[in-house]
Amino acid sequence: MLNDLINSVKGQLTGELQNKFQMQPDTANKAVDLAKDDLENGLKNEATSGNFGGILDVLKGNKSATEQPQVNNMIGKYVNNLSTKLGVPESIAKQAGPFVISFIMQKLSGKVSSEGDLMGMLGGGLKDKLPGGLGDKLGGMFK
Template structure:
């Protein structure tokens, strides 16, 4: 679901990055791909550590993306990689990071209403990695 969602908004998002932050087309495109990687890794990490509530608050629209420490952590790592891997100036990366992650999280909002939806979105065999037998409690959907 995450890949499909990002692919569906990639054109819009790269256009926004070019217009608002004057990123070159190739850099804007790579920035979106990098954001996808950071979101996927960060969300999986939060899920396997049992932090469903915080992430679901953001995905349900109960909290803004930057109000959740786990999301801010993802943004920080993303900002660092924008500068170090893509050469985006740090002052620009600090603006791009929250914008892109918040944009994608807002698009996910409403599509995820439960822990099961979140795990389905992330895919993969996460059942055995979930704390306290949570994978079994979610109906074995990760087998």
Template sequence: MINDIINNLKGQLTGELQSKYNLQPDTANKSVDLAKDNITDEMKQRAASGDIGGLMDVFKGNKAPGESSAVDGMIGKYVSDLTGKLGIPASVAQQVAPFVINFIMQKVTGKVSSGGVSQTDLLGGLMGGGLKDSLSKGLGGLFK
């Protein structure tokens, strides 16, 4: 579900990155893909550890993205990925990362707040992949 939301925003976000931060179209496109990977990875890790409450508070609008340690962690990792994987200068990456992550989090929050996406949909999307498999194997196939 989160991937669908980000994919729907990709064109708008890519355009913003090109106009605000002078990123080339290909780099802007890859930047959005990296953000999607960072967000979904963080959500999967938190869901697997049972620590999804902080992110859900952001998605429900109970906390601003800047008040969440999970969001801060995503931004830090995203800065590293932008510089290491895409070669974006650190000074630019440090501006791009909070903009992109907060932009996406605000859009997801809007979808959840409006009732367009439920919390179950967000978490269910995480459970659909490898996380579900690892949980079911780890618990002796109880959830198969």
């Protein structure tokens, strides 16, 4: 689901990065791909550590992305990766990072209505690694 979601909004998000943050088209495209990877890894890490309540609040629309420390950690890693991997100036990365991750989380929240929707998003193999039977409760995010 995450890959499909990113693909469906990639053109819009790439355009936003070019217009709002003056990124070159190739850099903006790579920034969206990097956001997908960083977000996917961050969500998987949160799920395997059992800290998924806050993420679920964001995905269900109960809280904004920046109100959750887990999402802010993902934003911080993404900002760092924008600078180190793509050469985006730090001042722009600090503005673009929260925008991109919040944009994707908002789009994702429209797709997730329950814990049952999350496991597929996280992909195969995680179900058995999740604590306390959480794997049985989650379903659909990273397909």
